[in-house]
Amino acid sequence: MQKPDDISEPHAETIELNFQSVTDLADMQSVSQLAGEIWREHYMPIIGATQIEYMLARFQTAEAIAEQINAGYRYYLALHQQRALAYFATLPDLENKSLHLGKLYVCKRWQRLGLGRRIIAYLEGYCQRHDFHSLWLTVNRQNHQAIDFYLGNGFMNIGNISKDIGAGFVMDDFKMLKTIK
Template identity: 35%
Template sequence: MKTCYEKTSVEWHHATSREDARIIAGLANEVWTEHYVPLIGADQVVYMLERFQSSEQIYLDISENGMHYLWLSTNNKPVAYMAWQEKPAGNCFLSKLYVLKSHRGLGLARMMMKELIAVCQKNKYLKIWLTVNKGNSKSIEAYKKMMFSIRDMVVTDIGGGFVMDDFIMERML
């Protein structure tokens, strides 16, 4: 039987180092391979992992591109991560929020979202927005439970012959 986590039973790590980036890239590889191959295919998953979720790109995002990463561990095992970035007009873009399959449904995503909301409120952001694959119904429903709503649709050419076909979801603060 799965047990819900309390904030105190989870270790929180604000990513700042190459080692953090390596850990997050490992999480990304596991989550994306399991979750996204059925949605977008293995070729696009490999392309996106190499282009957007490699340890080098993650470290560049942290050190030079203004992206904030937070990863969680339980019993010294990395289990989840998220990334966000301030955008113009006081908006926060939630770029990534991923949890290992073995740890989904235990409240980790909700805990990370609460942390992000606290950061956004402290910085007086007006809203949090994100993009989510239109076929990713479980994530869409999870975001709706966290008070996000679908505001638009977007198809983004990401190179390599691939596109992201997403909903734009937002939550006002």
């Protein structure tokens, strides 16, 4: 396994990385396909196949993504040489001067190499440019890898959130907050 400090191949800190806004159906389909790949690989031991498939069908189809964009979410693909390595979605809250990071998913091959940190840094810059005072998200309480990532990137766990998402499933999450200076 490649170590993050091994410079024998490009890593997220050094490769050219572009954040592309998702605006058309082809991009939405790319996000949906990427979501299926990432979620099935990562969430199986956390929430199981039935809930994964339910959530993908409800929240990550091209049609569902289009509805979210129409409701104010902004989706982005993180690309290297036109290859999607990750995606993320945000929802600005102008009234509370905060940015909700609704989604941040990185392909397994690109995890633990700095790509997530670059996305967080990009979002911090966005918050500073738009005078937002905080960046917040929710994360599954059993997703220890993601929780550790967010804590290591300056987020604080500020409480529990449980949300019924239908079909007998509940999102059992922590709410995490990062103050932007």
